[in-house]
Amino acid sequence: MSFEDFVTGYGRSLVRLAFVLSGDRQVAEDLAQTVLADAYRHWKRVRAAADPEAYVRRMLVNAHLSWRRRRWTTERPADLRQEAGATVADPADAVAARDQMRVLLSRLAPRARTVLVLRYYADLDDTAIAAAMGVSVSSVRATASRALASLRGPAAVGVQRGTR
């Protein structure tokens, strides 16, 4: 499989995953570009992997968490609703619940949000999520459980602090 074949087959899903993970178009482009550049530079190693897509997805998740960890410790959004609306366009603008969900998601710790994205967007099972994030399956389950709990209502704000 050539790098071009890989991009043709998996590039779209990777870029989309980067976008859903980051929630920011510019960051998603940078993230996906960085990871694809790394994959291109080390293509022999990627190609030799049992599952090249999973290999590069793990690279993407690691890069995302690394980037987010740095930002998470230094900055927090001042106006979450505005930030969420500005970075990800919502075609059904009237759906207030979706906006509210974005706000709550943006308050989650990067690792918690990543678990939810991998589970409910990428449709990975907990074992694959654990492999992608380099954590245990039980850790994935616990993180997902706490993250979901924090999204379930106004009381979530207090709960979600426990997910950081």
Add this chain to the structure above:
Amino acid sequence: MNQSTERELRELFAADAADAPDELVVAAAAVRRVHRRRRNVMVAAATTAVITAAGGYGVYRPAATPQAQPSAAASLAPAASAPAADLPAGVTPGDPLTFGAAQCVKPYSPETLAEQAFAFDGTVTGIGPARTERSTHPRQDLRSVTFQVHTWFRGGSAGTAMVDMSPPAAGPGTGDATSEHVPAYQIGTRLLVSGMPRWGGGPLADPIAWGCGFTRYYSPSVAAEWATAAK
């Protein structure tokens, strides 16, 4: 409640994904980034090589004031009576030993050979730890090589000489890709050696042998050229 939250998440993520950037544009930019980085690395490597070469020349170049030269080249033993050159396989008498590009800042010629502080024809009798290192400078991988000197062309008169050189390779063309830069010599190898004082001073103060043709496997014809050039 859980089902509802999960469904909302799925719908939200799917809607977001639809607005993702074009993957082909991103991939093309990634490939361009790699190529640009490779070009930059090549430029940086070339720049480093030039700087290293310039630094090497600065270290090894002759002092501004010519070193005191011996009044005459002293021949301690006739070349004809010296032991036969013990050359590694694949080496032709007169072939140059190269010590790396950093020292190749001055091309070898009879004229440039005449600028060397010392030059002699000798046979390797011992190889030991380097003797010219200084704690204030980065260490180089060098060996102190002892020679039985057959003929001094310049810079000395003793029967033996000890100069620092790059460590010997197993043989020419062996080892990794860098081995071509490492001289292949051993005890018994007869060489024509020339060089400079590493840190300045007299001709044999911390002497270091130059590569790039300035140190060669012995051959009678090259030895004759050296004798003429050093006059």
